[in-house]
Amino acid sequence: MVTVTLVGLLALLAVGLAAVGLLLAAAGRAQTAADAAALAAAPLTFYSFGSTNSPYGEAARYADLNGARLVGCGGCAVDRSWRPRTVEIEVAVEIDLPGFGPVGVSALAAAEFVPAQLLGAP
Numbered sequence: 001m002v003t004v005t006l007v008g009l010l011a012l013l014a015v016g017l018a019a020v021g022l023l024l025a026a027a028g029r030a031q032t033a034a035d036a037a038a039l040a041a042a043p044l045t046f047y048s049f050g051s052t053n054s055p056y057g058e059a060a061r062y063a064d065l066n067g068a069r070l071v072g073c074g075g076c077a078v079d080r081s082w083r084p085r086t087v088e089i090e091v092a093v094e095i096d097l098p099g100f101g102p103v104g105v106s107a108l109a110a111a112e113f114v115p116a117q118l119l120g121a122p
Helices: 002-045 055-065 115-119
Strands: 069-074 085-097 101-113
Touching: 002 055, 002 069, 002 085, 002 101, 055 069, 055 085
Parallel strands: none
Antiparallel strands: 069 085, 085 101
């Protein structure tokens, strides 16, 4: 009886540790996707630089390329002024945790773009 209980507890512990590992991996993937999306979208708020996407579209594309879904893109409006601007991105990654079901993990990232730096200004 003690052996069966001990094996059951060890199995439960293994499932719990696997779930934590999956959550940590998903959080890392979500953060990578948010960072990439922010860095891709920020320059497009000033000029297209050869892209056919809007800043929002480019953020969504980079989120998708990194296994995430774009949830929000703050500051993604095109602004042709030379003022600095910051893009704020939120993405989500959906995973299926064994024993827990579907779980969403989100991440935030921001990227600043300073158009004057294109001219070599500090």
